[in-house]
Amino acid sequence: MIHIALILTVAAYVLSLGFYVRYLSAGRALIGRLGTVFLALGLVAHYFALLERSRGLHTVPYHDLYGSMSLFGWLLALTYLGLELYHRHRSVGAFVLPFILVFFLAAHLAPADRLPQPNLRGAVFAFHVTLSILAYAAFALSFVLSVIFLGEERLLRRHELGNMVWRLPPLELLERMSQSSVLVGLVSIGIGTALGFVSVDRLTGQIWFYDPKYVVTLLVLLLYLLYFRLARTTTWRGARASKLCIFNFVVVVLSFTVVNFYLSHSHRYF
């Protein structure tokens, strides 16, 4: 069953990527719609793949790097699909799908690296982890959107208008999409972090203990709040805000990798 879900997921994501790329070059609406349809099918298949994995673990699959990566990929796809439907623009799909595919394949093709079951379990903790990964996925999406913004802005300023520029979202829409994505991330990380404190309180009876992950998460929260505020000011709107967004995501990546692997005691894979 897990193999069927895996094959279906890869097939749907690859087809979706193909249609999105074709849409970017040809601009035919039907091709774009097919990209969306296959992304949705990929999400369903990916969900069943995660479900199968969860049944084995009896919880959300975040206890190993590959499980959390797969969940990250799924949430990235889900966030993107929501954003696409909300803003009614499909051309970013060609840039987001490769990330989704890489995370999914890396998670499911590599051998599992399972840690011992953590002490923390239950719905609150599961939401804490899921929302935190959702926040990272949303921030990743805003990173992709900011990179596209800077690329398109550069092409427009240099007057190098190829076919692709005409298919990409207008600069201002890219900004709005990036801000929407960051808003999703901020809400998720805010609620997720609060739920994390609730879980710790339930387990240990104290709401706070020192973990470098807390500090970095707080920093990430502040940086994205700063971005969200500045991106709406006329002085920062545009390339400056996009650069800040990219910088913020670098901090997120550091938090997801260096901090998790080497500094944090309780946040290994999320």
Place this chain on the structure above:
Amino acid sequence: MEIVLVGLNHRTAPVEVREKVSFNAEQARRAADELRSRGILEETLVLSTCNRSEVYGVPPEFSHQCAPGLSSFLSEFHAVRPEMLSGSLYHHYDREAVRHLFRVSAGLDSMLLGEAEILGQVREAYRFAHEHGATGPVLNRLFQGALEVGKRVRTETDLGTRPMSVASAGVKLAERIFGKLEERSVLVLGAGAIGEQVVSQLRVRGIANLFLMNRSRDRAEELAREYGGKVVGWGEWDAALRLPDVVVSSVAAEDLILDREIIERAMEARENRALFLMDLGMPRNIDPGVAKLYNVYVYNMDDLSDIVQQNRQARENEIPRAENIVEAHVGKFLSWQASVELVSLVDELRARVQEERIAFIKARMESMAHLSEQDRLRMEGLMDELLEKLLLEPAQKLRGEKELRRKVQNVEALRDLFLSKREKP
């Protein structure tokens, strides 16, 4: 009767050269007068748009001898070094000149393939030259044909039906930056034909605010009434540039209208809110250096060529149909030209034959003194009848010739056989 064309366009000359040899209305009139008074051309029409400066004419002598004189005139008139123009100017004669104009009129030679403005600009140039008496029967016929071609191409092919122009290309570019323009404010500098096109395009997109600035306030107010805009006093830059997201400039001015200092001040007042400047003026109205400012996007006529390339690709399927219309009208014009030449050729031949007959009869009648006056007149009448028959038959045959090339060849052959080189028109 030959047609000559000397000019340059966006393909042969960069904007720096084109802006130096562009003609405003007064210059066009003066150039046409000078060309005729100097005897370089008998009929003249100057077509000057943002992308081209062309002089069409009918020279008194063979056109190939006239072209260098026209080139020298252009460099002298605009005080430009001849070597600056030498690589940029093109010369076309007769059939090629006719085809070039018809392609221009059809929008096939435009930077934006199938653009709508050029037909209006050709019409305006013709009206202006005609009113000032610079055109004659040949250019009148030529430009009426060009207007007909432009109209047919726009109504019979998709090249003309799709709204594609410099203005709409610029507006689409603005949409790349701002997305929908519904909540945007736009300032339009200049209220000429292109300015009006832009206003029209912007209104279709439902912009929130339209500001118009023109040296002639009356014209700006006229446009403002028509399109629901507000008129801003000329030169009130600080106030005028504070609100708009898009500025479209198409002012006929020798110097820059918006320099870097003005835009820097405006961006400070706008707190760096994005500003899209569309410079459709020729010479350019906006200092190109402002493109380096944060959140400022500047596009001039040359920059729009990128858009042209994209649209051209999409519209190339329509080119063969448009070219067919052009070719049909080129043939029609040349046929008219050949028939006119045929009439003048037959008239010349008749005059020549009459001269020969008078000399012949005078010489022969001296030795036939026994003939009565009545017999003499009868003989002269018979001779006239014979000569007229000899002349008319080939003329009618030529008129009936369907194939244009053969008709032209026959006219040339008749000229060579019966008229000396000196007598060729």
